[in-house]
Amino acid sequence: MIQTTMKDHIAILDFGSQYTHLIARRVRELGVRSHIYSSTTLADDLVHAAGIILSGGPGSIVKNGPLTHDPDIFEIGVPMLGLCYGHQLMAYHFGGRLAAGTAREYGSADLHISDSAIFNQIGNTTTVWMSHGEHVADLPDEFVCIANTGNGSVGAMSHEERRLFGFQYHPEVHHSSDGITMLRNFIFDICNAQKNWSTANQLEQIQCQIISEAGNKNVFLLLSGGVDSTVCYALLKKTLGKHRVYGLHVDHGMMRKNESTQVTKALAAIGLDDLHVANAETTFLEALRGVVDPEQKRKIIGDLFIDIANTVMADLKMNNGNWLLGQGTIYPDTIESGGTKNADTIKTHHNRVDKINEMIAQGLVIEPIKDLYKDEVRAVGRELGLPSEIVDRHPFPGPGLAIRCLCSDGSTERASVIASPDHNTRHCERSEAIPHINGIAAVAALPRNNEIKSSTAYTIYRLPIKSVGVQGDERSYAHPAVLTGSYSLHELQQLSPTITNQHHDINRVLGLIYGDINKLNASLMHKADVCNARLDLLRNIDQRVNTIVQRDPNWNKVWQMPIVLIPFGHTKKESLVIRPVESSEAMTVSFAPLHPDTLRVIIEDLTVSQQVDYIFYDLTNKPPGTIEWE
Incomplete structure (x- = not known):
């Protein structure tokens, strides 16, 4: 107390x-x-x-x-x-x-x-x-x-x-x-409170805490290559010295294209050239074979990280009581994992599985940035002298593409039409309604100051897949709704929360931007798990879509953009979700509007569209939808 x-x-x-x-x-x-x-x-x-x-x-x-x-x-x-x-x-x-x-x-x-x-x-x-x-x-x-x-x-x-x-x-x-x-x-x-706190010496305070917690022990750090673990690695090296920190990057086979190579090169360029890499692709994919439930996927991945770390430490004879396990955990990881007394578990982060919690209870884990949010982590990284290509890159989850590669046991449930809001007298500030291009809808984002009235009918479908959300501080695991029709950005911003508020089995709203509308209610889920073929497909599409979107005039506002693969469709049996969001600390987000020309390029890119039956644009804020689908 x-x-x-x-x-x-x-x-x-x-x-x-x-x-x-x-x-x-x-x-x-x-x-x-x-x-x-x-x-x-x-x-x-x-x-x-x-x-x-x-x-x-x-x-x-x-x-x-x-x-x-x-x-x-x-x-x-x-x-x-x-x-x-x-x-x-x-x-x-x-x-x-x-x-x-x-x-x-x-x-x-x-x-x-x-x-x-x-x-x-x-x-x-x-x-x-x-x-x-x-x-x-x-x-x-x-x-x-x-x-x-x-x-x-x-x-x-x-x-x-x-x-x-x-x-x-x-x-x-x-x-x-x-x-x-x-x-x-x-x-x-x-309250008549007086100012008595300054954040100017935050880095110094964190370093003092590291020295106190580490004592005479060394640190074995699991490094994913994302912003958090990379900043944590540099912070520990600066505070304790290079010889007292062993960094291990586990390539689990679910990284973005060329991710592991890029991480190693980026760290070497700033003097952190002693990162060790363990190739464990086969181990992870075998453990995930046939697994559908997102919580189970996260826990399997988290447990395997610890098993591999223990194996490496044993091989190097580090298990002598002189080592702590280091993690780049940040505060949103803890709170979404139900880390406080009355908090609900939204999703178990890989750094909060039971094995980790047991080690934390035994005082075997050090997490220097566990009380920080993403924007604070970036600030610490800049103060440490890390380059923009590291501290300003989009966040990427430790489990990698495994949680962006949704799975199914092959349920025969199909997309179904649900009740839609009254749409016959829609008034809005026009932002160029979603145009139809050869039967394809493309979401627009540039506001104009003329008012329109629209009576264009639209349909709301419920997809037979589920994703994780957070509603009223509780975890939800519910269906996404899909809008088909022609809308302005203003309408989409109003329709999305209206639908999730009115339909308790819906926690996301998607816009259909590519695919045959007439076959939507005949499409269904197909049996699929995390495997090399699907990961390669997602990896290639992810790289291509991100390359295209980086030319978007709104790109500097996009905080993160997961690309999600779902085993849903009618011919190719796969569909794609684009999830660009705006945020600063990941606790709340708004969906990020992309320019219609950007979406046209994505649709017309054969690398993308010829591989999937549908492309959806996630129009969901947080709450009710988490940034990642799983």
């Missing part, structure tokens, strides 16, 4: 939100110390906080009652802000009524605000990020509604005299346009 004797920090009670650590980061970015506490922390341990923030979480008060907590936290006179679950808990404590919504809210929403100290310097309407299924239906006595999203629920509430506030949305994510202003108002105007 952190002991404090003055009101020098903002206390954050963790109820299992995917964003709890992000809240703490935002507070620190505003210059104030923050600490994360368990949701069961006693009120007496919080009286010295300048303010308290109650995080969101996956729990349902309506179904299961509140999580264990000390109700006296509401009575100690410390200013408090409840977010999502925390907002609902506050309302419940003071006698308000909660309800489960008939429609969920995941993604952006327009918030209409009233006069309140917490909304100082914000206009009458702002955009916020929602992720919930329950809401405050009736306010507690003496609380007032200070914001709403027009759906009949309480968007925000307050008891200004007691300095108690609740938001049904997430101000801590970048997609809430005025969220930082709201947090600033709470921290400084309501």
Whole structure:
């Protein structure tokens, strides 16, 4: 327990939100110390906080009652802000009524605000990020509604005299346009907190922590070649010295084209020329033969990484108690793996399988950047002098193409038509509607200032495959919906969250940009696993599509672009999903619009289109869809 004797920090009670650590980061970015506490922390341990923030979480008060907590936290006179679950808990404590919504809210929403100290310097309407299924239906006595999203629920509430506030949305994510202003108002105007934190010496603090944790031990680091592990490798080398860090890159046969060679050359160019490479393609592919479930795939890959590391360490006689296993784990890996008490497991990252967790419990693992987000890792890399080609490259998952190569047991389920929203009077700001090119739809991205009315019919299909998502801080494993028709970008941005909010078995929305629409409902899943033939197909298409998209005028806004292969179709039995996203720390993302000319080039590229039956464009934000499909 952190002991404090003055009101020098903002206390954050963790109820299992995917964003709890992000809240703490935002507070620190505003210059104030923050600490994360368990949701069961006693009120007496919080009286010295300048303010308290109650995080969101996956729990349902309506179904299961509140999580264990000390109700006296509401009575100690410390200013408090409840977010999502925390907002609902506050309302419940003071006698308000909660309800489960008939429609969920995941993604952006327009918030209409009233006069309140917490909304100082914000206009009458702002955009916020929602992720919930329950809401405050009736306010507690003496609380007032200070914001709403027009759906009949309480968007925000307050008891200004007691300095108690609740938001049904997430101000801590970048997609809430005025969220930082709201947090600033709470921290400084309501809590009267003083600035006492600086991020200027973050690298120095991390290096001190490495020296403390490593002691006299050396580090054996598993290096995938992605941004995180590469920065971690350079950081450990700089801090402990080259002779105390052994880097091993495991080529599991599921890398991008020429990935292992490029990684080795890039590191050698900056003086890290002692990276060791183990070829384990056969071992991994044999273990994955016939495996369909994405969680099982991740756990198999994570376990094999450790088995190979142990084998190499044994061969080199390193198992003498003088070595730690190093990993480039970052915070989103931990939280998506259910790494805090009340958090739901979204997907088990390869660096959070049971074998790793057992080693962590024994003090055998060192993870220098485990509390950082991707943009912070990049900043550390730049400070270490790493070149842009390393620190600014798109993230790539440790399991590689295995989690972008979706599998099927050969179910005979076909694509099916689902109910569609009313479309007969669509009004939008035109951004050049999706044109049809020889029967092929291509999504557009360039806005124009003329308004259109459209009554063009469209159809929404449900594909018979599932992917991982995160909704209301819980894991979802649900179907994607496919839109066919002609749309503007503005319409797509509205339709995508509308569909996922209304249909509980849908967590992604795709646009069809290539393929025979008339055969869509006759197409089905085909039996397929992770194998060399499919990996080679995906590898070649991935390289080609990325080469094309790098010429797109919006490329500098694309944070990551997974290319996903799904065993769905009618003739070639494979289809492709393009998943460009915009983000900064991977906790929330928006789908990234590509120029229509870029999509035309992809469609017309024989390397791509002649290999698959359909090409889909993933139009899903996070939430509800994770960046990777598995």
